[in-house]
Amino acid sequence: MMNVDDETYRRAGSAAAGGPPAALALTGVTRRYGRRGAAVEALRGIEVELPRGSFTAVMGPSGSGKSTLLQCAVGLDRPTAGSVRLGGQELTGMGRRALTRLRRERIGFVFQSFNLLPALTAEQNVGLPLRLAGTGSRRARTLAREALGRVGLAERAGRRPAELSGGQQQRVALARALVTAPEIVCADEPTGALDPATAEEMLGLLRGAVDMLGATVLMVTHDPAAAAHADRVLFLADGMLVDTYVCAGSADGADGAGDRSGDARTGAAAHIARRMRALAGRTRSGAGPRSGPGPGSGPGSGPESVGGAGSVPPADGGRAAAGRAA
Numbered sequence: 001m002m003n004v005d006d007e008t009y010r011r012a013g014s015a016a017a018g019g020p021p022a023a024l025a026l027t028g029v030t031r032r033y034g035r036r037g038a039a040v041e042a043l044r045g046i047e048v049e050l051p052r053g054s055f056t057a058v059m060g061p062s063g064s065g066k067s068t069l070l071q072c073a074v075g076l077d078r079p080t081a082g083s084v085r086l087g088g089q090e091l092t093g094m095g096r097r098a099l100t101r102l103r104r105e106r107i108g109f110v111f112q113s114f115n116l117l118p119a120l121t122a123e124q125n126v127g128l129p130l131r132l133a134g135t136g137s138r139r140a141r142t143l144a145r146e147a148l149g150r151v152g153l154a155e156r157a158g159r160r161p162a163e164l165s166g167g168q169q170q171r172v173a174l175a176r177a178l179v180t181a182p183e184i185v186c187a188d189e190p191t192g193a194l195d196p197a198t199a200e201e202m203l204g205l206l207r208g209a210v211d212m213l214g215a216t217v218l219m220v221t222h223d224p225a226a227a228a229h230a231d232r233v234l235f236l237a238d239g240m241l242v243d244t245y246v247c248a249g250s251a252d253g254a255d256g257a258g259d260r261s262g263d264a265r266t267g268a269a270a271h272i273a274r275r276m277r278a279l280a281g282r283t284r285s286g287a288g289p290r291s292g293p294g295p296g297s298g299p300g301s302g303p304e305s306v307g308g309a310g311s312v313p314p315a316d317g318g319r320a321a322a323g324r325a326a
């Protein structure tokens with residue numbers, strides 16, 4: 001395993017390189033909350049592209065901007081500056097209704113707390129996005145059953161959430177996220193409420209959605225073992241993208257490419273955990289979430305970079321690392 005340059009991601013995802021547009025592209029994304037002296041810069045100049053059919057994890061200390069990044073990426077929040085493109089379409093200028101529709105039809109969501117409707121059966125929950133998009137009930141039912149079959153819950157289609165275990169509920173949520181064949185699946189701590197064995201099952205299903213269905217997954221997690229299932233891990237600190245790690249099992253991992261064994265993942269998880277510890281140490285030692293605009297004191301601007309080849313050179317306030325993750 002190693003931390004390699006993200007050239008492959010740039011090539012695979014960049015419309016500028018003549019290929020199809022990336023599933024998702026963030027350019028110079030900044031999100032500032034509040035005003036003047038009380039302003040918090042939750043994101044500062046994020047540059048990232050997610051190629052189609054890739055699995056990207058986002059990690060970082062508490063308050064580093066992970067949720068804000070996810071929300072800006074899927075049109076739930078609006079960047080203060082910068083561009084967010086889904087399949088080449090710019091989201092930042094879209095109206096609220098158009099964004100709601102786009103999210104419903106083109107983005108799948110999986111949340112830590114499952115977010116299933118308790119009065120509906122598993123099948124009805126999974127079919128709901130289709131029904132909202134105008135699909136007829138019979139067709140929605142067929143597709144929902146297929147999606148439930150893919151997560152191993154065909155037999156539970158008639159159960160309500162309260163009659164399912166936590167892991168089963170999260171599998172229903174994944175089936176619901178995938179049923180519209182979305183351009184991106186956005187997973188916010190999808191294993192946060194699951195025990196380790198159930199979490200592994202869930203991550204295997206997410207990984208399978210990428211490998212078998214060609215889904216593009218963007219997942220926020222605090223868990224290095226979960227992140228190790230991804231192709232690439234982005235590390236945020238103080239609103240900046242300060243490091244990236246390409247997992248061994250990724251087709252792009254130069255060392256151990258394609259090795260998705262448990263051993264490879266364990267090694268990747270240990271490596272990711274070390275980088276997180278380094279980031280947490282740096283954040284504790286003085287670079288909390290920034291107040292007010294301006295470059296300078298983030299973890300990426302310290303005397304040494306965090307973690308290796310994808311890290312931030314000290315002089316540029318983090319923008320170079322952001323560029324490398326594009």
Ligand SMILES: Nc1ncnc2c1ncn2[C@@H]1O[C@H](COP(=O)(O)OP(=O)(O)OP(=O)(O)O)[C@@H](O)[C@H]1O
Nearest residue numbers: 033040042060061062063064065066067068069289
């Ligand atoms: N609505 C808001 N108003 C003001 N500040 C906000 C708002 N949302 C987030 N922030 C601030 O932006 C920064 C980034 O927050 P964010 O929730 O994105 O971090 P995070 O990495 O997801 O944290 P955690 O791991 O604790 O969930 C924090 O300093 C937070 O306090």
